[in-house]
Amino acid sequence: MYFIANWKMFGDLRSLNSLDKVIKFSKSNKINKGRLIYCPPYTLIRSFFKKFENCQIDIGGQNCHESEIFGPYTGSVNCRMLKNIGANYVIIGHSENRKNGENNKLINLKIKNALKAKLKVIFCIGESLNQKKKNNTKLILSKQIKVGLNKIKYKKNIFIAYEPIWAIGTGIIPKPKDLFDTVKFIKSKFKDKSQKVLYGGSVNPQNINELKKINNINGFLIGAASHNSKKFIDIVKKTYN
């Protein structure tokens, strides 16, 4: 199981101390088969990388520019730059970036260049509340997958993160049966039956007991609860208890 901490725009140098607990936990047998990945803001990637040097925790970026090479793009960072400072993963297509104008085509370009830069991709998809109410979830997800992964043959390094927009930061999670069915639907879009699909949206130490029972999910993308090391560790521990 994968446990990915998406810190969004939270954290500064003081946050590094809070990672000691997680490092200790990652070296214990309590971690079981859990794989931990932290996606801090760009400003902290190098510091996290150094902090995690002697443990198995991986680092990812939260987004990237679509250009493969350096260029005049103020404020942007590309995948090679992320790789260069120690990231192995990158989140692409998060709804918080889609909201700011990222479309499926642009996401496709970003994914291609991330793979070229030898990063693993956490590819976010998900429907809005309105789309869900109109019964358009499957249609939306199909389009996001089709265009987002257009002309990408080798998908072993792509993790799908199903994040319904209405579940992000709201404390609401999908009904277990709905979530199982949606993850099954997403997996049915792939020839490779081992395609990994993660769930994200309000995952916390309370609802993990319910979420872990949904047995086709391969891990979790965790926002708010991941800023707190104790909560993050609790989520991992409870998944295996």
Ligand code: 13P
């Ligand atoms: P929350 O866990 O804060 O709902 O955020 C989920 C998310 O967007 C992870 O990418």
